[in-house]
Amino acid sequence: MSSASADVETQDLLLSLARTAEAIESLLDALLSPKPREGELARPEPLLAAMRHGVLGGGKRLRPFLSVETARLLGGDPEQALRAGAAVELVHCYSLVHDDLPAMDDDDTRRGRPTVHKAFDEATAILAGDSLLTLAFDVLADPATHPSGEVRIALVRTLARASGLGGMAGGQMFDLAAEGRFDGGAPRSLSEEDIRLLQAMKTGALLAASVEIGALVAGVLPGQSAALTAYGKALGAAFQVADDILDIEATPEALGKATAKDAGKGKATLVSALGLAGAKRERDRLSEAAVAALADFGPEADMLRAAARFAAARKS
Amino acid sequence: MSSASADVETQDLLLSLARTAEAIESLLDALLSPKPREGELARPEPLLAAMRHGVLGGGKRLRPFLSVETARLLGGDPEQALRAGAAVELVHCYSLVHDDLPAMDDDDTRRGRPTVHKAFDEATAILAGDSLLTLAFDVLADPATHPSGEVRIALVRTLARASGLGGMAGGQMFDLAAEGRFDGGAPRSLSEEDIRLLQAMKTGALLAASVEIGALVAGVLPGQSAALTAYGKALGAAFQVADDILDIEATPEALGKATAKDAGKGKATLVSALGLAGAKRERDRLSEAAVAALADFGPEADMLRAAARFAAARKS
Numbered sequence: 092m093s094s095a096s097a098d099v100e101t102q103d104l105l106l107s108l109a110r111t112a113e114a115i116e117s118l119l120d121a122l123l124s125p126k127p128r129e130g131e132l133a134r135p136e137p138l139l140a141a142m143r144h145g146v147l148g149g150g151k152r153l154r155p156f157l158s159v160e161t162a163r164l165l166g167g168d169p170e171q172a173l174r175a176g177a178a179v180e181l182v183h184c185y186s187l188v189h190d191d192l193p194a195m196d197d198d199d200t201r202r203g204r205p206t207v208h209k210a211f212d213e214a215t216a217i218l219a220g221d222s223l224l225t226l227a228f229d230v231l232a233d234p235a236t237h238p239s240g241e242v243r244i245a246l247v248r249t250l251a252r253a254s255g256l257g258g259m260a261g262g263q264m265f266d267l268a269a270e271g272r273f274d275g276g277a278p279r280s281l282s283e284e285d286i287r288l289l290q291a292m293k294t295g296a297l298l299a300a301s302v303e304i305g306a307l308v309a310g311v312l313p314g315q316s317a318a319l320t321a322y323g324k325a326l327g328a329a330f331q332v333a334d335d336i337l338d339i340e341a342t343p344e345a346l347g348k349a350t351a352k353d354a355g356k357g358k359a360t361l362v363s364a365l366g367l368a369g370a371k372r373e374r375d376r377l378s379e380a381a382v383a384a385l386a387d388f389g390p391e392a393d394m395l396r397a398a399a400r401f402a403a404a405r406k407s
Numbered sequence: 408m409s410s411a412s413a414d415v416e417t418q419d420l421l422l423s424l425a426r427t428a429e430a431i432e433s434l435l436d437a438l439l440s441p442k443p444r445e446g447e448l449a450r451p452e453p454l455l456a457a458m459r460h461g462v463l464g465g466g467k468r469l470r471p472f473l474s475v476e477t478a479r480l481l482g483g484d485p486e487q488a489l490r491a492g493a494a495v496e497l498v499h500c501y502s503l504v505h506d507d508l509p510a511m512d513d514d515d516t517r518r519g520r521p522t523v524h525k526a527f528d529e530a531t532a533i534l535a536g537d538s539l540l541t542l543a544f545d546v547l548a549d550p551a552t553h554p555s556g557e558v559r560i561a562l563v564r565t566l567a568r569a570s571g572l573g574g575m576a577g578g579q580m581f582d583l584a585a586e587g588r589f590d591g592g593a594p595r596s597l598s599e600e601d602i603r604l605l606q607a608m609k610t611g612a613l614l615a616a617s618v619e620i621g622a623l624v625a626g627v628l629p630g631q632s633a634a635l636t637a638y639g640k641a642l643g644a645a646f647q648v649a650d651d652i653l654d655i656e657a658t659p660e661a662l663g664k665a666t667a668k669d670a671g672k673g674k675a676t677l678v679s680a681l682g683l684a685g686a687k688r689e690r691d692r693l694s695e696a697a698v699a700a701l702a703d704f705g706p707e708a709d710m711l712r713a714a715a716r717f718a719a720a721r722k723s
Contacts, residue, residue, distance in 0.1 A: 130565075130629070131573020132608050138572060138580035189537060194529035213510035214583050217533065218576050221505060221540065225571030228544045232564035241556035247563050248548035249446075255541030256454060257447020260534050264454035267530050292448050313446070 104397035111159055111173070112152040118177050119146050122230060141211045141219035142226075145188040146181065149202035149347070153402065154179040154298065157326075158305035160394045161319065167309025174236040175246055175304045178227040182254050183297060185223035188216055190263065196352075203347035224254075237308060245307050253300035262293025269359040281359040287328070289359060294334070295327030298402075302326070321384035322395065329377035330402040332370055335360035337407070339367065345407045378403035420713035427475055427489070428468040434493050435462050438546060457527045457535035458542075461504040462497065465518035465663070469718065470495040470614060473642075474621035476710045477635065483625025490552040491562055491620045494543040498570050499613060501539035504532055506579065512668075519663035540570075553624060561623050569616035578609025585675040597675040603644070605675060610650070611643030614718075618642070637700035638711065645693035646718040648686055651676035653723070655683065661723045694719035 123143050127134050155176025162172030191198040191206040192213060199209050208216035230236060231246045252258060266289055269279050281289070302323035303313045314320060337346060338353045339362060353360050362370040381399035385392045439459050443450050471492025478488030507514040507522040508529060515525050524532035546552060547562045568574060582605060585595050597605070618639035619629045630636060653662060654669045655678060669676050678686040697715035701708045 127573050128568070130568040131577075132604060132612070133577060133581075134572055135577045135580040135584070137584060138577055142572065185537075189533055192533065194533060212588065214588065215580070217505055217508065217510060218580055218583075221501075221536070222572040222576045224537065224540055225567050225576065228563055229567035229571060232560050232567060239556075240560040244548050244556040244560045244563065247544055247560065251541050251545035251548060252444070252446040255545060256450055256458065256538040257443050260538045260541065261447075261449060261451045261454055264451040264531070264534055265449075267534075268451070268453060272528065272530065288448060296448070 100393065100397050101401070104394065104401055107160075107394060108151060108153070108156055108398075108401075111156045111176075112150070114173055115152045115155045115177055115180060116147060118173060119180065122177065122181075122226065123147070137211065137215055138218055138222060141207050141215045142223055144204075144210050145207045145216075145219055145223060146184045148204070150180075150184075151405075152176075152180060153330075153398070154183055154301040157298065157301040157323075157395070157398060158308070160398065161302050161305025162308045163305075164388065164392055164395060165306055165309035165311055167305065171237050172305050172308045174230060174233070175308050176301065178230040178236075178246070178250060179297065179301050179304060181223045181227035181230065182250060182259070185220040185227070186254075186259060186263070186297075188220040188223065192216060195263075195267070198349060200343075200348050203344075242307060242310070245312065246304055249300050249303050249307060249313055253296040258292055258296035258300075259294075262289055262291070262296065265289040266293055266358065270356050279359070281364075283361070283364045286359045286361055286364050290328060290331040290361070291324070294331040295324060298327035298330055299323030318384050318387055322381050322399070325377050325381035325384060326399045326402050329374055329381060329399065332361045332374040332377065333403050333405060335362045336367065336370055336374060337405075338362075341407060347407070374403045416709065416713050417717070420710065420717055423476075423710060424467060424469070424472055424714075424717075427472045427492075428466070430489055431468045431471045431493055431496060432463060434489060435496065438493065438542065439463070453527065453531055454534055454538060457523050457531045458539055460520075460526050461523045461532075461535055461539060462500045464520070466496075466500075467721075467723075468492075468496060469646075469714070470499055470617040473614065473617040473639075473711070473714060474624070476714065477618045477621025478624040479621075480704065480708055480711060481622055481625035481627055483621065487553050488621050488624045490546060490549070491624050492617065494546040494552075494562070494566060495613065495617050495620060497539045497543035497546065498566060498575070501536040501543070502570075502575060502579070502613075504536040504539065508532060511579075511583070514665060516659075516664050519660075558623060558626070561628065562620055565616050565619050565623060565629055569612040574608055574612035574616075575610075578605055578607070578612065581605040582609055582674065586672050595675070597680075599677070599680045602675045602677055602680050606644060606647040606677070607640070610647040611640060614643035614646055615639030634700050634703055638697050638715070641693050641697035641700060642715045642718050645690055645697060645715065648677045648690040648693065649719050649721060651678045652683070652686055652690060653721075654678075657723060663723070690719045 158176030159169050159172045163169050188207045190196050192208055198206055207219055237243050269281050302319055306319055338350050343350050378399050382396045441450055474492030475485050475488045479485050504523045506512050508524055514522055523535055547559055553559050585597050618635055622635055654666050659666050694715050698712045
């Protein structure tokens with residue numbers, strides 16, 4: 092591919108990402124309206140405001156984008172995929188709200204704004220995260236997400252499995268343990284294999300689930316498409332190595348959050364295991380592996396290919 | 408009813424409660440086994456241990472009991488109801504783990520043992536709560552809970568709606584706000600109506616959902632049985648007034664947690680609104696309203712009637 096065509100591809104991707112981000116923003120805004128829904132007794136104001144703070148006004152919305160584009164590739168309904176992708180985004184946002192807490196990563200800034208516990212307080216941030224996680228499953232259970240109950244419950248299963256003990260939350264636990272929290276403060280030295288497992292759980296599982304969820308909306312069960320499974324896993328891994336590199340190379344202004352935190356905390360990253368140059372090579376290898384996984388698809392998969400390259404090459 | 412027959416009824420109830428509690432304990436133990444399930448990459452040890460600490464070894468297990476007995480009343484499968492009730496119990500336990508956190512109610516003891524953040528640390532307790540909530544939906548999504556995907560997704564919807572912003576978590580937010588957290592520390596004086604709304608959300612919603620979930624397993628949709636809806640709401644309200652009274656009258660040893668905390672924190676309770684004697688009358692009125700709601704059922708509903716009386720008269 093010539094560099095000119097790569098540029099066009101990037102512009103198409105950014106335009107398409109922006110369009111999905113706008114649609115997701117408006118859907119999340121509607122889901123977090125002040126009006127109680129059927130079976131709800133009230134929507135208490137400070138909690139609702141904290142949930143909105145944690146969810147609205149930013150983010151690349153890469154996860155819903157993956158759901159929408161995967162569904163589109165397989166002939167699924169993009170509107171249904173958008174709702175399912177909104178559930179993934181709610182899980183992603185809840186995890187950021189809780190990760191930022193003083194007892195966890197203790198961050199004051201996120202997306203260029205105060206974190207939820209800074210803008211509100213810790214108790215409200217804990218409850219806001221809990222409520223965002225709960226809302227994710229509420230959204231998936233809604234018939235508006237997909238007319239088939241069998242599909243909706245498969246979405247619930249995929250999202251729950253990717254998010255909990257054996258996925259994202261478990262990966263976060265490995266991450267804290269690697270900082271040495273349970274060994275009197277001395278960071279543990281993890282093997283490269285352990286770091287890859289940690290990252291596959293902490294970040295990879297939810298990104299891979301975003302792809303599977305898009306496929307499910309189109310009627311393709313998890314694991315039924317080995318190509319898409321391989322694509323999601325490689326993209327998820329590439330995304331996290333890129334994150335590790337950005338923590339070193341990007342400015343806090345570009346990222347909208349503090350940088351250079353990983354080394355300070357003794358976090359286990361692929362930069363610490365492979366060095367900066369090695370990590371960049373690995374990032375690009377993973378991104379190309381994601382692209383290669385889609386070899387059997389034609390140009391209709393170009394957007395997903397571009398997304399894999401973007402996950403690696405992004406500057407924020 | 409003579410006092411002798413009431414005694415027999417109570418003994419039957421306690422025996423049946425103990426049987427369900429034993430079955431739930433063993434089911435939760437199996438759900439929290441070290442072996443990763445399909446789609447899980449690993450089950451990190453400190454997190455799994457914290458989840459087990461927060462869930463196993465105690466509790467009346469009233470919520471799964473209500474699910475099982477409601478399903479039994481309506482001809483549903485008690486084993487399926489037990490699994491669905493385990494999901495409700497997981498949500499209940501996650502809420503206790505998070506409520507006990509220093510930023511929330513700051514409790515050191517629960518069920519006579521250290522709370523999760525005391526036995527582990529705050530970060531692990533936050534992640535354990537998150538993972539228990541996530542596991543609840545994973546359990547409901549499992550075909551072992553019910554063969555019909557339509558029923559399972561209705562279970563998800565009912566549990567999510569009762570647990571989140573418009574239910575339990577929202578009620579907890581009202582509770583913290585009533586302590587004056589957002590008004591510089593001065594407790595707000597809530598109206599009796601506001602207190603009832605707070606309690607209907609904080610405690611009532613999940614207890615009422617336990618009944619609805621049992622009905623769903625038996626194929627009865629939420630709201631389809633006005634009698635069961637009224638029963639669940641009245642039982643939930645009676646349970647919370649009884650809790651308010653126990654906070655004053657019980658010993659920490661009997662409750663397995665600190666007592667006399669509500670007045671100290673300026674918590675809004677029906678004891679503060681109605682006085683102790685008034686709250687007891689209200690508790691008994693609500694419990695009898697729950698019993699009365701089941702008037703159209705025969706002796707096959709005796710266990711649910713006994714459960715409503717137990718929710719009010721329990722000593723711990």
